[in-house]
Amino acid sequence: MQDKDLEFLADTEEDETYSADILTLTDENGENFEFEVIDSVEHNELTYVAVVEVFDDKKAQEEEPVLIIFRVGEPDEEGLDTYDVVDDDEEYFEIAGIFEKRLSEIYNIEE
Numbered sequence: 001m002q003d004k005d006l007e008f009l010a011d012t013e014e015d016e017t018y019s020a021d022i023l024t025l026t027d028e029n030g031e032n033f034e035f036e037v038i039d040s041v042e043h044n045e046l047t048y049v050a051v052v053e054v055f056d057d058k059k060a061q062e063e064e065p066v067l068i069i070f071r072v073g074e075p076d077e078e079g080l081d082t083y084d085v086v087d088d089d090e091e092y093f094e095i096a097g098i099f100e101k102r103l104s105e106i107y108n109i110e111e
Contacts, residue, residue, distance in 0.1 A: 023051060025083055041098055047072040050099045069095055
């Protein structure tokens with residue numbers, strides 16, 4: 001998947017309302033998917049983001065969210081970041097453990 005429309009809505013100190021960081025990715029078939037960025041981390045000189053998919057359908061929102069981890073890749077020909085699924089099991093479990101530790105203080109994470 002490649003980032004075709006990256007929009008980060010940052011909170012300001014003056015604004016107490018929550019604004020989600022939304023990442024829109026387009027797959028190889030041209031279909032768009034929206035994700036809320038939960039956290040990001042740099043590890044071994046690579047950047048990873050933990051996201052959950054954003055759904056328009058209320059029923060889908062009632063389901064337990066699934067945390068997805070992407071590795072930030074090299075920018076594409078348009079200068080936009082690319083996002084790669086972490087396929088290597090060892091790399092995935094190492095990064096998932098980092099996110100689990102960081103996020104367990106904020107969210108109720110079940111193993």
